[in-house]
Amino acid sequence: MSTKDVMIWRSNRAGTHYVADTVVVEEPVEIRIRFRDSNDKWGERPLSITMRTPGDDQALAVGFMFTEGMLLENQLDKVTIGLENTVTVHFKPDVRPELEKLQRNFYATSSCGVCGKSSLDSLGYTYENLQWAENLPSLSTELIASLPQKLTEYQSLFDETGGIHAAGLFDWEGNLMLSAEDVGRHNAVDKIAGKALINQSLPFNQHILVLSGRACFELLHKALALNIPVVVAVGAPSSLAIETAERFGQTLIGFARDGRFNVYSGPERLELQNETRAII
Template sequence: MSARVTVRTRVHRFDATGEVSARADRLAGEEPLEIRLDGEEFTVAMRTPGHDVELVHGLLLAEAIITRRADVREIDFASGLGPDGSRNYNVARVRLDPGVHERRPPTRRQVYTSSACGICGTASIEAVEKQSAHPVEPPAPGRPLIDPAALLRLPERLGAEQSVFDATGGVHAAALFRVPGDGRPAEDPAAGRTTAAGTCPAGPAEPELLVVREDVGRHNAVDKVIGWALAADLLPLHRTILQVSGRASFELVQKAAMAGIPVLSAVSAPSALAVDLARDTGLTVVGFNRGRTFNAYSCTERIGPAAPPR
């Protein structure tokens, strides 16, 4: 684990009796990342260092600036220097494909975005709701995407991969799962053999964990996950589920919709605006998914037992 992802510190632990003990501890790293687009200031995002190329790709997709990997010609971190002159990689100079500016108007951002807010640097209310180049596919009637039991297992599967949280207790996490049925090989748990995924029922097969990312900002973790998928040319993410460790906020629904992700599952509550946006975009929002029960707030047709094989 990188020294910048977690930082060692010294703490004094108190109990109710007043007893004090000193001990070493680890904190989650948080540093600014300045992003410049073709020489112009775009934003400064507070994030946990690591997977920064993915973060930049995911953020630019969420802002409707890019729609594919080829839209980014180059990301250069060489100009990021610390106070002592050492390289800290905290400046990302992005060179976009010239066609990007022809397709879309420039997006204006304030200079600073905190780790707590993914859209607070957006310059206008109208710019908050973006038009996705990868629209969410509508639910297939009578063909649920995910079995409720499999969906309930996703938070535990995410938690098992949260190494930075285990060390610090101070980061959010996001995971992307792929549901069999998109033409890729998948394990058929009933038969114990590999089959063509398109012939497997959608529900009983366990979703495949594709990627997990952690960050002090929950929106950063999601940007890194989606940026990973964009860099791997996997968009649109039509048969996937995004599991997050916190609440389902408006900006997370928006980011999922921009990537074509049909299901966002959270361990905590969604906001009213998040549910409104999910209904508008046809996205399924699940909240309070904590291993035993969950609440579904929109497009519930994607959840249900799969039909038995014929």
């Protein structure tokens, strides 16, 4: 269940009433991996435990491992759901994962072992040969401004609870391709990544990622892993998110709401009307 009914005291000008309310569920899930070791024997071990909103757990596990560099596109065999909030990602029989590298990547991700400038520098090697789709038509301001509203039409859990993040993947014409909701903004993007990997629908170098909240470095990093050239956020971007977008040639848009938005990087992909430049 993704939501739960609770009883609350609700106070307003009309008084205080004891009423039912709906809240989003937050529960842990254990991500496990199954693989053949160097002795050609099957083994299984836990990788991480993360808090999430139940639903799309298979996609969450696969997407998390993919966007954090722990799983390559051609290494996934299958993913299974176990008992008591566990999900297992199965590597293909011919894949021998580097367990030390997996563990190192996980700890760096979960505890931010390489934050700030060093995080940005560490992406340089991973995405040094990143290739964006070329010769795409410019995106109109009307299309960009319409995307957050389009995403809200698929935010059923937000409508019920008001307490959940969403991410949506749109094609270049503004059609929604994939969406996900979760109490964690990173989880929502990972669920999209997992759905794409499971359905073999990568890459996304002609797509737009829309975020219901702010844009931080980790979300830009996940967009890079999916080869997404344009990121649109309803909230504000962080300084490191802007630096990431500038370094790798992404278009980053923030405060996209009420028919307006700010462009922080990559304006060349947009058809900007009546452009003027202030003298600073």
